[in-house]
Amino acid sequence: MRDASSLTYGALLRTYLGPQWRRMCIVTSLLLIILAFQLINPYILRYFIDTALSGGQQTSLLLAGFLFVGLALLNQGATIYETYVSENVAWTATNRLRADLVAHCLRLDIAFHKSHTSGELIERIDGDVDALATFFSRSFVLIASNTLLIVGLIVVLFQQHWLVGLVMGIFALIATYILLRMRSFAIRAETLERQKDAEFYGFLGEQLAGTADMRANGATFYVLWCFYLLLRSWYPANRRAALMRFSVFVTTIAVFGVGNAVALALGAYLWTQHQITPGMVYFIFYCTNLLNQPIDQIRRELQNLQKAGAGIERIRSLFNIQPAITDADVPITLPDGPLAVSFQHVTFGYNADEAVLRDISFDLAPGHVLGLLGRTGSGKTTTARLLLRLYDVQQGEIRLSGVPLRATGLTDLRHHIGMVTQDVQLFHASVRNNLTFFNASVPDSLILSTLEDLGLGPWLRSLPAGLDTELGSDGEGLSAGEAQLLAFTRVFLANPGLVILDEASSRLDPATEQLIERAINKLLDGRSAIIIAHRLGTVQRADEILILEDGGVLEYGKRATLASDSTSRFYTLLQTGLEEVLA
Numbered sequence: 121m122r123d124a125s126s127l128t129y130g131a132l133l134r135t136y137l138g139p140q141w142r143r144m145c146i147v148t149s150l151l152l153i154i155l156a157f158q159l160i161n162p163y164i165l166r167y168f169i170d171t172a173l174s175g176g177q178q179t180s181l182l183l184a185g186f187l188f189v190g191l192a193l194l195n196q197g198a199t200i201y202e203t204y205v206s207e208n209v210a211w212t213a214t215n216r217l218r219a220d221l222v223a224h225c226l227r228l229d230i231a232f233h234k235s236h237t238s239g240e241l242i243e244r245i246d247g248d249v250d251a252l253a254t255f256f257s258r259s260f261v262l263i264a265s266n267t268l269l270i271v272g273l274i275v276v277l278f279q280q281h282w283l284v285g286l287v288m289g290i291f292a293l294i295a296t297y298i299l300l301r302m303r304s305f306a307i308r309a310e311t312l313e314r315q316k317d318a319e320f321y322g323f324l325g326e327q328l329a330g331t332a333d334m335r336a337n338g339a340t341f342y343v344l345w346c347f348y349l350l351l352r353s354w355y356p357a358n359r360r361a362a363l364m365r366f367s368v369f370v371t372t373i374a375v376f377g378v379g380n381a382v383a384l385a386l387g388a389y390l391w392t393q394h395q396i397t398p399g400m401v402y403f404i405f406y407c408t409n410l411l412n413q414p415i416d417q418i419r420r421e422l423q424n425l426q427k428a429g430a431g432i433e434r435i436r437s438l439f440n441i442q443p444a445i446t447d448a449d450v451p452i453t454l455p456d457g458p459l460a461v462s463f464q465h466v467t468f469g470y471n472a473d474e475a476v477l478r479d480i481s482f483d484l485a486p487g488h489v490l491g492l493l494g495r496t497g498s499g500k501t502t503t504a505r506l507l508l509r510l511y512d513v514q515q516g517e518i519r520l521s522g523v524p525l526r527a528t529g530l531t532d533l534r535h536h537i538g539m540v541t542q543d544v545q546l547f548h549a550s551v552r553n554n555l556t557f558f559n560a561s562v563p564d565s566l567i568l569s570t571l572e573d574l575g576l577g578p579w580l581r582s583l584p585a586g587l588d589t590e591l592g593s594d595g596e597g598l599s600a601g602e603a604q605l606l607a608f609t610r611v612f613l614a615n616p617g618l619v620i621l622d623e624a625s626s627r628l629d630p631a632t633e634q635l636i637e638r639a640i641n642k643l644l645d646g647r648s649a650i651i652i653a654h655r656l657g658t659v660q661r662a663d664e665i666l667i668l669e670d671g672g673v674l675e676y677g678k679r680a681t682l683a684s685d686s687t688s689r690f691y692t693l694l695q696t697g698l699e700e701v702l703a
């Protein structure tokens with residue numbers, strides 16, 4: 121991973137283009153060759169015209185013709201190859217940068233991901249990097265080679281006649297200035313257009329994702345109204361940007377038209393003064409025409425640099441965000457087998473001034489099961505997140521088998537804890553990869569026996585390609601129970617010492633529920649567990665019970681003791697029915 125603070129143009133070029141210096145040399149050489157071809161062509165044309173007009177030999181004319189066509193073909197070939205190599209350079213460099221950004225984002229805290237939408241991250245990882253493609257592959261080389269071409273053409277024109285060189289040199293400067301000024305007006309309009317595009321597509325994405333809820337709740341009219349308002353502001357922004365683009369186009373044609381007219385007029389004047397030949401008049405006209413191309417190219421490349429500059433700024437600010445939750449300097453490895461869990465006076469809030477958990481203390485012996493109860497919003501899921509160190513506690517300490525969480529390595533910690541939540545995240549990948557999280561070292565025999573153990577054997581056999589069957593994204597085509605059982609399988613395969621289970625609060629059909637009950641029994645065997653329980657059956661497995669209320673401990677103790685104490689809250693819950701009280 122690269123050092124974020126050094127992300128300047130120079131550092132970017134060094135990091136991402138450095139390894140491709142050979143290809144860059146090829147691109148530069150090809151651009152110089154193309155440039156040379158462009159400078160030779162007018163000489164051939166001048167020779168051809170003057171030889172023809174002075175009644176020169178046919179073979180000389182033929183030779184000049186063949187040379188012209190040959191060079192044009194070589195020029196095209198060189199241009200195609202240069203495009204191929206620079207595209208390779210651009211894609212290799214931008215893909216490396218994308219990979220670095222993705223790796224960086226994956227290292228960032230959950231708090232970062234909660235405060236940035238996926239759309240925003242996609243735009244930053246792809247949109248901003250995309251703007252750097254031309255910057256990487258050719259911007260500097262193109263600006264340099266085109267400047268060289270303009271200078272070369274002016275020198276060539278000077279050679280024909282000093283007046284032509286002087287006038288066309290001044291024209292090149294004025295044309296570049298006018299086009300750049302026009303461009304800066306267009307950029308303002310295009311920025312507004314892109315902002316409106318983003319608002320429109322953001323709105324559309326959100327509404328399409330929530331279409332079922334929106335229709336069910338009769339919000340269609342409101343959505344259409346918002347849509348209409350968005351369209352009303354989108355339309356003028358688009359119209360203005362299109363008009364500006366057209367103005368730039370028309371101005372470009374007009375400026376180059378004036379240039380050509382000046383060149384023709386000047387050529388004609390010098391010819392009437394017998395200072396130049398007709399071939400030279402065409403030569404001047406041709407060179408002036410040729411001047412247009414590098415001027416336009418430089419304008420485009422400067423515009424690309426401007427876009428790249430904005431992209432680099434945003435990429436740099438993303439790289440500068442550092443995760444607050446990191447590995448200990450010298451991480452202590454957690455022991456294998458069931459883990460002891462200890463919360464000592466833990467206080468935590470997602471915002472520093474608003475505690476969600478207050479002074480939570482409990483101890484769970486290795487191999488024991490803690491039943492975590494509490495109303496919705498009481499802080500049960502937050503407790504689980506703290507154990508996985510998705511967030512750090514603000515006060516107090518959490519230990520696993522005596523090791524403070526902050527003293528562990530994050531990968532080691534998360535290897536030792538398995539979590540099954542109500543929302544099982546499945547990927548658009550094979551059943552095997554969904555279960556092993558792309559860990560190729562897990563043998564198929566283990567996956568098959570685990571699926572069989574958990575009662576998923578018949579399900580697996582019903583799949584067209586067994587473990588190779590591709591699952592739809594988001595578990596499409598799977599029932600809630602099957603998805604839960606697949607999540608259990610994942611935990612079995614990872615074989616952690618502590619399991620956190622957020623039990624499904626909705627009822628499943630009796631057969632699936634039975635399978636899940638069996639799976640939980642197996643899962644808890646030889647492991648410590650914290651179960652966010654919603655059902656009586658699950659609570660009865662717990663050795664200890666912790667009831668949270670408003671982020672504080674309402675009750676904590678051995679299940680058997682609390683169950684037999686008629687003054688305890690747990691006793692009341694058992695009498696009233698967990699589902700009714702906690703659902």
Ligand SMILES: Nc1ncnc2c1ncn2[C@@H]1O[C@H](COP(=O)(O)OP(=O)(O)OP(=O)(O)O)[C@@H](O)[C@H]1O
Pocket residue numbers: 234470471476494495496497498499500501502503
């Ligand atoms: N990412 C977050 N940022 C800010 N506040 C949050 C975040 N996640 C949860 N909260 C708040 O923290 C409190 C505890 O939430 P938590 O999800 O831990 O409750 P819970 O007991 O698990 O509820 P449930 O049973 O409904 O899942 C709630 O008030 C919730 O609004």
